[in-house]
Amino acid sequence: MTNAAQGSPTPPPRYLDAASSEPLHPAARETLLAALDQGYGDPRRLHRPGRSARLLLDNARAVVAEGLGVRPDEVTFTASGTDAVHRGLLGLHRARARVGRRIVHTAVEHSAVLHAAAWTGDDHDAAPVDAHGRVLVPELLARADGAAVVAVQAANHEVGTTQPVSEIADRLDGVPLFMDACASAGRTPLPHGWSAAAASAHKWGGPAGVGVLLVRKGVRWSSPFPRDDRVDDRTSGFENVPAALGAAAALQAVVAERASLNARHAALVDRVRASVARIPDTDVVGDPVDRLPHLVTFSFLYVDGEALVHALDRRGFGIASGSACTASTLAPSHVLAAMGALTHGNVRLSLGRNTTEADVDAFLEVLPSTVADLRADVGL
Amino acid sequence: MTSRPEEVALELDCRAMMCPLPIIELARHAGDIAVGHVLAVVATDVAARHDVPAWCRMRGHEYVGEDVATDGAPRFLVRRAV
Numbered sequence: 001m002t003n004a005a006q007g008s009p010t011p012p013p014r015y016l017d018a019a020s021s022e023p024l025h026p027a028a029r030e031t032l033l034a035a036l037d038q039g040y041g042d043p044r045r046l047h048r049p050g051r052s053a054r055l056l057l058d059n060a061r062a063v064v065a066e067g068l069g070v071r072p073d074e075v076t077f078t079a080s081g082t083d084a085v086h087r088g089l090l091g092l093h094r095a096r097a098r099v100g101r102r103i104v105h106t107a108v109e110h111s112a113v114l115h116a117a118a119w120t121g122d123d124h125d126a127a128p129v130d131a132h133g134r135v136l137v138p139e140l141l142a143r144a145d146g147a148a149v150v151a152v153q154a155a156n157h158e159v160g161t162t163q164p165v166s167e168i169a170d171r172l173d174g175v176p177l178f179m180d181a182c183a184s185a186g187r188t189p190l191p192h193g194w195s196a197a198a199a200s201a202h203k204w205g206g207p208a209g210v211g212v213l214l215v216r217k218g219v220r221w222s223s224p225f226p227r228d229d230r231v232d233d234r235t236s237g238f239e240n241v242p243a244a245l246g247a248a249a250a251l252q253a254v255v256a257e258r259a260s261l262n263a264r265h266a267a268l269v270d271r272v273r274a275s276v277a278r279i280p281d282t283d284v285v286g287d288p289v290d291r292l293p294h295l296v297t298f299s300f301l302y303v304d305g306e307a308l309v310h311a312l313d314r315r316g317f318g319i320a321s322g323s324a325c326t327a328s329t330l331a332p333s334h335v336l337a338a339m340g341a342l343t344h345g346n347v348r349l350s351l352g353r354n355t356t357e358a359d360v361d362a363f364l365e366v367l368p369s370t371v372a373d374l375r376a377d378v379g380l
Numbered sequence: 381m382t383s384r385p386e387e388v389a390l391e392l393d394c395r396a397m398m399c400p401l402p403i404i405e406l407a408r409h410a411g412d413i414a415v416g417h418v419l420a421v422v423a424t425d426v427a428a429r430h431d432v433p434a435w436c437r438m439r440g441h442e443y444v445g446e447d448v449a450t451d452g453a454p455r456f457l458v459r460r461a462v
């Protein structure tokens with residue numbers, strides 16, 4: 001870019017991809033570092049380091065439960081958000097084997113849900129969504145009759161649209177609902193009505209490698225994977241006690257900050273939507289109102305998504321894209337496709353705790369010319 | 381698709397083109413046919429199935445539907461509306 005040509009140092013990147021991973025919260029860093037020294041023991045042992053680790057783990061569980069508005073005995077720490085999704089969905093499915101085997105999900109679930117459903121080898125059925133990416137409730141309910149489990153995300157990870165989880169749960173006749181809350185947990189309160197749910201700590205500013213599986217008290221859930229003799233029989237493997245405590249500290253801090261942060265993010269996203277919509281031939285997607293506060297997605301006709309990500313990176317902006325050429329699968333985003341949105345030239349911008357108004361203004365400043373340059377390259 | 385085949389005024393061969401090239405070709409040639417006539421995009425790239433209808437919606441044209449070219453490749457039909 002021009003900075004390199006002028007010999008001046010490259011400016012620090014403006015990170016606009018918090019929905020992929022939020023930088024570690026300062027509260028989590030402090031707690032994590034302290035816990036590394038105190039939480040090394042095996043929490044199942046009765047010696048002092050073991051008891052210390054157990055105390056920290058129980059503390060982490062209690063703090064996460066409070067932050068998410070659930071009971072401590074409903075909280076299980078897993079190896080990742082994906083692991084929590086797998087255990088949540090498949091554990092409900094397994095416990096219902098005698099009643100039914102079919103899995104119903106929205107067409108816009110995260111690939112972790114889709115892969116887990118496919119892995120069972122049982123029938124699975126996707127309910128369509130509207131142009132905003134919100135599931136069509138009658139279509140979902142029509143498919144749910146006799147199903148083993150229904151999967152509905154709290155909010156969509158690509159376009160930010162919230163799903164009517166509680167409304168669906170109220171109308172499901174005894175079929176358990178699994179809720180993937182990885183995109184929203186910590187940032188917004190959990191809806192009610194789910195039987196099991198999943199969250200991911202690195203999406204709210206905790207360390208990576210900590211997922212949270214929630215199973216409601218009294219819900220039938222059977223482990224879909226080999227059991228382990230650990231503290232919590234819903235998961236397996238040696239507990240990452242320091243990371244769990246770091247995740248808990250981040251959650252506590254984020255919940256305390258979120259009213260003001262969400263208001264700031266929502267206003268910035270409104271500004272982005274209005275500004276981007278003025279660029280010709282642009283599809284701004286996702287519900288403009290009932291959405292995650294920090295995330296916005298749009299697609300530009302005639303623009304190669306990979307080229308756009310690289311061009312913005314050279315200008316100092318880190319953004320995500322759901323376009324096929326940026327995906328390892330070379331398939332377009334199933335979310336955008338299900339919505340009827342344009343799948344190429346796609347950008348997902350997401351704001352974090354450290355994102356400033358200046359970051360967003362700088363992005364909006366360079367975006368029109370970046371898009372125009374890429375279109376000019378193909379003569380459009 | 382429809383029981384009565386559409387009269388195609390122009391067929392664009394976009395086989396083996398990666399997204400968004402089929403849509404770029406579509407935009408380049410949309411003006412080559414008269415309003416009300418049908419243009420066909422033959423594309424093997426999987427994104428075309430979603431992006432041809434999206435292009436029609438965004439540009440105010442009518443998406444007619446999908447059929448197959450003589451070699452069995454997917455073909456997407458667009459009626460020029462403006």
